[in-house]
Amino acid sequence: MGKRQIGQLQPSELVVTILVSNIATMAIEDSNVPLIGGIIPILTLVSFDVLISAMTLRYKKMRRIVSGTPRVIIRDGKIDQKQLKELRFTIDDMMEELRGKDIFDVRDVAFAIVETTGSLSVYPKFTAQPATAGMLNLQAPPGADAPPVVLIADGVVIDSALGYCNLKYEWLEKTITDNGYTTQDIFLMTCNRQADYLIVPKAQLKVKDRKEDAS
Template sequence: MLLIIIRTLILYIAVVAVMRIMGKQEIGQLQPFELVVALMIADLAAIPMQDTGIPLLSGIIPIIVLMVAQVALSFISMKSMKARNVICGCPSVVVANGKLVESELRYLRYNINDLLEQLRVKNYPNLADVEFAILETNGQLSVIPKSQKRALQPDDLNINTTYEGIPITLITDGQLNEKNLRKVNLTREWLRTELLKFGVDDFRKVFFASLDTAGQLFYQLKTKPGGGRV
């Protein structure tokens, strides 16, 4: 039993490391060849995990070979447009200028019910509101609405807006992020002083704290298991 646990942990660590090396796209929006690699890695890891008679290297070596092949294909597709089209495919326009592209739907074997379902998921229940719909190489549908149906933008009303960046996380579950503090040229003492203004005297009491680009500090205290604040 102990041997099975150790082999499982080793294979788990190996698969996690390989998926990290192959890149974030492996976890999120998979291309067809990336999906194949992910499925094969899962199968290769499962075999030596279940059968202790199979050497551990018999599972790890093929996984590493697949990783090298996937990284090589990704590099080739990044450098060559022709190779990218062959390996990843091309996006397909299924709605153009407000009309269904029948030939493309037929070629993709993509029926109208599936298309309407994806449009509803994107909050476009009416096909008449859609100017373009593009089926991406990862299977997701991108929708460009008609100009009359898109959400109103500040530009439409000639309104100037202020810059909005990404808030910087300063505290997570009581742990101070020193790196982010240095990134915004602030110190631990500054943050302590700001939190003291709200009666918070210890970083460990803060569940989350962030600073937006306007300099506004947001924080939330931890909650006790039985209710109330820490």
């Protein structure tokens, strides 16, 4: 099943999860049931789930039977009511999912697709899409694609983050000292490759923003 959440499980995986949970509970609560009597059914169910997963990966038809296929419920601003009924997807469900995508007008939707996990993927019309740097022909500043990382977490320095930012430990010590702290005083410190950093001291919700050039 991997690291997927309950809402992302396929029907067969959800059934196996519930059955395994019930069998394990029965084996623990009922002292008259031998432990092996609970282990064997659990191993059988897990093996069944692994077999089904392997078959769905290999055979496309099997994957469609077990997992289903994505369904388009909105096309060019028009709702496909037939698909909604087949999916038992209510208007409230649809509008809630659209609002979660920052879309409040159905007419702004080019395509809305209900995935096999039950989630809604939305592709807005061009006129409803937010402006991007590419649309505005803006040139990205150096390091724009390198997000800030955690340098210090609860007083502990993360060495790999220093290497990521191309910074030295001496720079970190000087920066902390210049702000009037020690490493142990810091609850959180983040930084990017331009040496823009954020310091959050322990037990104080006062945040200090500073910008220095890396030495």
